[in-house]
Amino acid sequence: MEKKEWYLEYEIQKNRPGLLGDISSLLGMLSINIVTINGVDDGKRGLLIRANSDEQIKRLESILYTMDTIKLIKLRVPNLRDRLAVRHGRYIQRDADDKKTFRFVRHELGLLVDFMTELYKLEGHRLIGIRGMPRVGKTESIIAASVSANKRWLLVSSTLLKQTIRSSLIQDEYNENSLFIIDGIVSSKQMNEKHWQLIREIMRIPAVKVVEHPDAFIQSTEYTLEDFDYIIELRHEPDEEIIYEVHKRNALLLGSEFEGFDF
Numbered sequence: 001m002e003k004k005e006w007y008l009e010y011e012i013q014k015n016r017p018g019l020l021g022d023i024s025s026l027l028g029m030l031s032i033n034i035v036t037i038n039g040v041d042d043g044k045r046g047l048l049i050r051a052n053s054d055e056q057i058k059r060l061e062s063i064l065y066t067m068d069t070i071k072l073i074k075l076r077v078p079n080l081r082d083r084l085a086v087r088h089g090r091y092i093q094r095d096a097d098d099k100k101t102f103r104f105v106r107h108e109l110g111l112l113v114d115f116m117t118e119l120y121k122l123e124g125h126r127l128i129g130i131r132g133m134p135r136v137g138k139t140e141s142i143i144a145a146s147v148s149a150n151k152r153w154l155l156v157s158s159t160l161l162k163q164t165i166r167s168s169l170i171q172d173e174y175n176e177n178s179l180f181i182i183d184g185i186v187s188s189k190q191m192n193e194k195h196w197q198l199i200r201e202i203m204r205i206p207a208v209k210v211v212e213h214p215d216a217f218i219q220s221t222e223y224t225l226e227d228f229d230y231i232i233e234l235r236h237e238p239d240e241e242i243i244y245e246v247h248k249r250n251a252l253l254l255g256s257e258f259e260g261f262d263f
Helices: 019-029 054-064 080-088 106-120 138-148 184-188 193-203 214-219 248-254
Strands: 004-012 033-041 044-051 070-076 101-105 126-132 152-158 178-183 208-212 230-235
Touching: 004 054, 004 080, 019 033, 019 044, 019 054, 033 080, 044 054, 044 080, 054 070, 080 106, 101 106, 106 126, 106 138, 106 230, 126 138, 126 214, 138 152, 138 178, 138 208, 152 184, 152 193, 178 184, 178 193, 184 193, 184 208, 184 214, 208 214
Parallel strands: 101 230, 126 208, 126 230, 152 178, 178 208
Antiparallel strands: 004 044, 004 070, 033 044
């Protein structure tokens, strides 16, 4: 029988020497293997474990509930956030009201790139939006994740090096392994119908599309935020407000990627 992975998370109630050893011994006695282990929050520890059967997990769960040194938090088939929490030692913050919105700050770029890499590996159409102020690392993170996921990244509209506005693709770029990057602000200011026709064609390709500034993008298109599978917010600091009212004078002084757009 093929072994199945589970995610175990517990909170330490009475921290004492040998506690982790006790948990490891318990798993060993139940013939459950530890794949990865890490602290995931203050006083919490997460483990990826591998078991031969669901019955082993049920027995483990019943024993853990009797222990007064720990409190069982989660025991389930691991999702993407669980795997990244064990890998990086912390959970990705998710919006309490909008479960498809995930928040990062600049010092978590490694975690963000890892997260996006896993999203890029999913098959079929994926529409991902990313919000953030200038110079926070949006485009760089998108490209780094595409390289990590072995995807060919294509700038459909961007200000990464200079303003890029594409109105066509070459034949081999119409590819499911391509990752299409669209700057919502740059595209929203374009009256070029060929550019928008290209975007509509790209949306029909069963591939990953990443839109920077999705709120600007939806103002000029028939798409809505409901069409996005994931929304990522990247900030310099946790309490930074993401706003797009950047005036031309300030944009010129700061060299803003917004190029003086004010909407």
